[in-house]
Amino acid sequence: MKILIAEDELVSRKKLEILIKSIGYEPLVASDGEEGWNLWKTHRPRMVLTDWMMPGLSGPELCKKIRNAEGSRYTYLIIVTAKHDTKDIVRGIDQGADDFISKPYVKEEIEVRIRAGERVIGYEVRDLVIFSLAKLAESRDPETGNHLERMRYYSRALTEAIRGMENTPEEIDAFYVENIFLSSPLHDIGKIGIPDFVLLKPGHFDDNEFEIMKGHSRIGFETLNEAINKYPKAEFLKMSADIAHYHHEKYDGSGYPDGLSGENIPLSARIVALADAYDALVSRRVYKQAVAHEMAKSIILREKGTHFDPMVVDAFLICENEFIQIRNRFKE
Structure with missing residues (x-):
């Protein structure tokens, strides 16, 4: 599975890229929100890890654009942020985020959050498989x-x-x-x-x-x-x-x-x-x-x-x- 990383800070971006590779996923790397949006449109990854504060297009704004454009193919959106205020979390969820990871984070937390997102995506795959096969049986x-x-x-x-x-x-x-x-x-x-x-x-x-x-x-x-x-x-x-x-x-x-x-x-x-x-x-x-x-x-x-x-x-x-x-x- 491809995971899009949108992070403007170089060290954090590299750290996330290495981490994503180490747990068996393919990272798509963007240095800001606008590049992240363009990569998402091109590759349509099922999961996104985005920083909150980025020049041009912030993490919540990126979430909102993806959510409005995703259609029936769900994208799981995780915001990585140092913000802890309840109002900020509510705002992020309102813009379409599914989960939050607080900085500083550890590898184990990132991995657990990704696995949780993978289960959500898996439910969609499951229902589509069952519906398609059942309709195939019905046709015969x-x-x-x-x-x-x-x-x-x-x-x-x-x-x-x-x-x-x-x-x-x-x-x-x-x-x-x-x-x-x-x-x-x-x-x-x-x-x-x-x-x-x-x-x-x-x-x-x-x-x-x-x-x-x-x-x-x-x-x-x-x-x-x-x-x-x-x-x-x-x-x-x-x-x-x-x-x-x-x-x-x-x-x-x-x-x-x-x-x-x-x-x-x-x-x-x-x-x-x-x-x-x-x-x-x-x-x-x-x-x-x-x-x-x-x-x-x-x-x-x-x-x-x-x-x-x-x-x-x-x-x-x-x-x-x-x-x-x-x-x-x-x-x-």
């Missing part, structure tokens, strides 16, 4: 549309219910709940690689067609794994890949693609498995009628410990009224 799969919306809300409801239970798995926190809401619509992304004669067939599959359809879990995993190779720290991509790969596994080991059982199946996939099955039951398809909620509930209870994780089924019972509301809200 005749059973998406509101199915994707219902899936994400069902999955979140289940996860929040589990979070409120005793002996909650350690991995479930607020961040996990957010990630499953965002990632669950990608569960069938692998259907982009299934041929039309199978994907669009208006009826049940024969054995050969079913084998082809089962390949969507592998295709989905491989598709998302390519993205993980480019963004290895992106938790949501790892969760998306797990969900795509394993949401057809069954708790007793009779599912596919790998015949995993119990807690060997990632928790996110166990949650989405129930959400997906419920939506399939209560939704009308070309080859079947929708069943009522109570019938779907009885089927899920019957398959507790075989198809479904018992803990996830217990969570479903806690939030079943929410499932009904979600189903009504996102009817086809």
